[in-house]
Amino acid sequence: xxxxxxxxxxxxxxxxxxxxxxxxxxxxxxxxxxxxxxxxxxxxxxxxxxxxxxxxxxxxxxxxxxxxxxxxxxxxxxxxxxxxxxxxxxxxxxxxxxxxxxxxxxxxxxxxxxxxxxxxxxxxxxxxxxxxxxxxxxxxxxxxxxxxxxxxxxxxxxxxxxxxxxxxxxxxxxxxxxxxxxxxxxxxxxxxxxxxxxxxxxxxxxxxxxxxxxxxxxxxxxxxxxxxxxxxxxxxxxxxxxxxxxxxxxxxxxxxxxxxxxxxxxxxxxxxxxxxxxxxxxxxxxxxxxxxxxxxxxxxxxxxxxxxxxxxxxxxxxxxxxxxxxxxxxxxxxxxxxxxxxxxxxxxxxxxxxxxxxxxxxxxxxxxxxxxxxxxxxxxxxxxxxxxxxxxxxxxx
Numbered sequence: 001x002x003x004x005x006x007x008x009x010x011x012x013x014x015x016x017x018x019x020x021x022x023x024x025x026x027x028x029x030x031x032x033x034x035x036x037x038x039x040x041x042x043x044x045x046x047x048x049x050x051x052x053x054x055x056x057x058x059x060x061x062x063x064x065x066x067x068x069x070x071x072x073x074x075x076x077x078x079x080x081x082x083x084x085x086x087x088x089x090x091x092x093x094x095x096x097x098x099x100x101x102x103x104x105x106x107x108x109x110x111x112x113x114x115x116x117x118x119x120x121x122x123x124x125x126x127x128x129x130x131x132x133x134x135x136x137x138x139x140x141x142x143x144x145x146x147x148x149x150x151x152x153x154x155x156x157x158x159x160x161x162x163x164x165x166x167x168x169x170x171x172x173x174x175x176x177x178x179x180x181x182x183x184x185x186x187x188x189x190x191x192x193x194x195x196x197x198x199x200x201x202x203x204x205x206x207x208x209x210x211x212x213x214x215x216x217x218x219x220x221x222x223x224x225x226x227x228x229x230x231x232x233x234x235x236x237x238x239x240x241x242x243x244x245x246x247x248x249x250x251x252x253x254x255x256x257x258x259x260x261x262x263x264x265x266x267x268x269x270x271x272x273x274x275x276x277x278x279x280x281x282x283x284x285x286x287x288x289x290x291x292x293x294x295x296x297x298x299x300x301x302x303x304x305x306x307x308x309x310x311x312x313x314x315x316x317x318x319x320x321x322x323x324x325x326x327x328x329x330x331x332x333x334x335x336x337x338x339x340x341x342x343x344x345x346x347x348x349x350x351x352x353x354x355x356x357x358x359x360x361x362x363x364x365x366x367x368x369x370x371x372x373x374x375x376x377x378x379x380x381x382x383x384x385x386x387x388x389x390x391x392x393x394x395x396x397x
Contacts, residue, residue, distance in 0.1 A: 038081025089115025
């Protein structure tokens with residue numbers, strides 16, 4: 001059954017158009033690095049490769065062989081991984097960035113091992129952050145950036161409120177709103193907030209307009225009915241399970257048949273009245289039991305009481321094996337974001353976006369919280385007094 005669900009996730013993701021976001025171009029400054037005697041979770045298998053040496057060159061994984069078998073040339077930075085586990089950098093599929101200092105948010109994500117983040121809601125200049133990260137001026141994860149939210153005129157009973165939204169009253173206005181942000185801001189995906197007056201026709205017009213730019217549409221739908229309408233409209237992703245009401249079995253089955261992945265996003269209800277969290281978690285359980293593809297996302301701002309580790313641990317509590325839960329935060333999200341991308345796994349040729357943790361997360365998934373080091377495009381980020389500092393050249397950030 002486990003392998004069937006993984007196959008279903010891959011099949012569901014394969015049909016969506018990729019978003020091409022380049023990796024941070026820091027490879028020319030990253031020193032060659034050999035991580036020795038480390039156990040590796042590749043993201044492909046549900047077991048560890050023991051006592052491996054992993055060579056990083058030019059911002060990518062050059063090779064991965066049993067300890068002592070690499071033939072090294074020139075100066076190589078040596079890092080001991082003995083007693084630790086190396087795994088792909090984590091992917092948070094639902095991050096919010098408010099109008100506060102974004103640097104702190106980026107630092108917190110890196111400290112948690114998050115090397116890729118889908119910024120599905122923001123009131124800050126994420127495009128500038130993307131450029132500065134790519135230029136090596138600012139340490140941070142690879143960011144995927146949404147348009148301003150497209151929604152109806154009605155209010156949305158969401159756990160958070162964004163100022164940067166586009167309110168529409170017709171399918172034509174909805175399509176124009178998508179086009180406006182895709183052309184003006186070059187967003188990576190279109191975001192819909194499914195208010196009570198937002199219709200399936202509006203959603204279909206947004207999906208069609210986004211397709212002309214080869215961009216996907218992600219939807220935040222608070223109710224079971226809205227989630228079904230969004231899936232029928234052929235959105236690429238649901239940013240959270242419904243939180244206003246419970247899915248019945250027929251509705252959960254319909255979502256399963258649609259193949260649309262759903263982000264866990266339990267952080268949406270963190271700190272809210274109890275019914276919100278109970279309904280969202282109950283719907284998450286129903287989706288898990290019926291085989292809907294689930295991807296891990298915090299649904300909150302970095303630094304909040306709830307984070308991506310909580311989401312991964314929640315999947316394990318719902319019965320998902322730890323290896324599968326980690327894949328829901330590494331390889332499987334990347335299959336949706338861009339099936340041709342070279343990150344989300346530990347393999348020769350893949351981007352060196354990596355996390356080293358103390359302990360075996362396949363035995364105790366909470367080991368993911370014990371982050372020892374993070375590599376972003378081959379650059380080692382050290383934990384210093386609770387902060388992350390890059391090995392990039394001085395004066396670069």
